[in-house]
Amino acid sequence: MEPANISKKITPSLTLAIDGKAKALKAEGKDVCSFGAGEPDMDTPDHIKLAAAQALAEGFTKYTPTSGIPELRQAIAEKIKTENGVDYKPGQVVVSCGAKHSCYNTILATCNPGDEVIIPAPYWVSYAEMAKVAGAEPYIVPTEESNGFKLTPAQLQEAISPSSKLLILNSPNNPTGSIYTENELAALVEVALEDDLYIMSDEVYEKMAYDGAKHFSIASISKQVYEHTITVNGFSKAYAMTGWRLGYTAAPEPLAKTIDSIQSHCTSNPTSFAQKGAVAALKESQDCVNEMVKEFAARRDLIYQGLSSIPGITVNKPAGAFYILPNISSFGMTSTQFCEALLEEALVAAVPGIAFGNDKLIRLSYACSRENIEKGISRIKDFCAKHQK
Numbered sequence: 001m002e003p004a005n006i007s008k009k010i011t012p013s014l015t016l017a018i019d020g021k022a023k024a025l026k027a028e029g030k031d032v033c034s035f036g037a038g039e040p041d042m043d044t045p046d047h048i049k050l051a052a053a054q055a056l057a058e059g060f061t062k063y064t065p066t067s068g069i070p071e072l073r074q075a076i077a078e079k080i081k082t083e084n085g086v087d088y089k090p091g092q093v094v095v096s097c098g099a100k101h102s103c104y105n106t107i108l109a110t111c112n113p114g115d116e117v118i119i120p121a122p123y124w125v126s127y128a129e130m131a132k133v134a135g136a137e138p139y140i141v142p143t144e145e146s147n148g149f150k151l152t153p154a155q156l157q158e159a160i161s162p163s164s165k166l167l168i169l170n171s172p173n174n175p176t177g178s179i180y181t182e183n184e185l186a187a188l189v190e191v192a193l194e195d196d197l198y199i200m201s202d203e204v205y206e207k208m209a210y211d212g213a214k215h216f217s218i219a220s221i222s223k224q225v226y227e228h229t230i231t232v233n234g235f236s237k238a239y240a241m242t243g244w245r246l247g248y249t250a251a252p253e254p255l256a257k258t259i260d261s262i263q264s265h266c267t268s269n270p271t272s273f274a275q276k277g278a279v280a281a282l283k284e285s286q287d288c289v290n291e292m293v294k295e296f297a298a299r300r301d302l303i304y305q306g307l308s309s310i311p312g313i314t315v316n317k318p319a320g321a322f323y324i325l326p327n328i329s330s331f332g333m334t335s336t337q338f339c340e341a342l343l344e345e346a347l348v349a350a351v352p353g354i355a356f357g358n359d360k361l362i363r364l365s366y367a368c369s370r371e372n373i374e375k376g377i378s379r380i381k382d383f384c385a386k387h388q389k
């Protein structure tokens, strides 16, 4: 007997693997500076925890409707209307077990086997693997560091084939930290719509935009764009709720129905009492978000200054999210070799860029303390001095 062919096609998440190795070293008592994390280091705000705890205590422990409780879908629709300027009825919102689940549902609902999913690189690790699991084919389009790693309309045009079905855009971007402007998105979408592509807009980092940079929701561009767009968002990043597993799609009605049907047979509803926490997250004060974003902005300045002062490294200043992508190609190592040596010799954990489709880069997450950043930068500096070509 043999496991399915998919077992040869997909690779486990490299970000989680490095994180695991760093945690194992830490457990051995080693003083590891970890920049591997893909999650805020802050705790979930108390008022959110309290709302979920209360729901649990009150016995809110049964199945809910597949797409989530009406109260939450309503709150999400209102949030998108006021913050993103897009009109969705609560019935067009499907709450899932994390935005990752929402992305997977979206690919299943839009792509037939063999259809191509256009993914600009560097990309979030899971998009390409998800496409394969869904039977679709990832089509990776490399972007240029000199252009802030943003896909251009010409690059998109070039990538489109008769098999293209879905374009994935993620702004603010993991891992590049880039934020597309309204004009840049409009130009890309124009190309995508000429060929009748669906667009998945992953907006999980919308709150993490610095120096006045503005997140812009693709679905707000026009009615026609709205009809082609699936907006993905969640609670993990904005409210430090990664372990709660709550995300959502907002989509044109037929797609929302399809997503609901798919989910009804796979996972059913996301956790009942967690949904009550999410309602509190959206409805109560957003001060907690603003505070977190302020802290991330300060850390970004710190890590950017530190990395740009290291000879041999070039680096773009991220406009959003909480990652930074130094270019380490001058050291004559692959990104994996660099990260392995960095962890072994300097006890610094980072993620090889090859995991995101670019072997010249490594990814550092600055979802960690300022002390960790300072200590890590000093270790990276020594490591780079030792390995300079």
Ligand SMILES: *Cc1c(COP(=O)(O)O)cnc(C)c1O
Binding pocket: 038, 097, 098, 099, 100, 101, 124, 170, 174, 202, 204, 234, 235, 236, 237, 242, 245, 246, 247
């Ligand atoms: C973290 C992340 C997600 C998924 O978050 P969930 O924890 O599944 O809600 C989706 N897209 C990107 C780009 C991410 O970085």
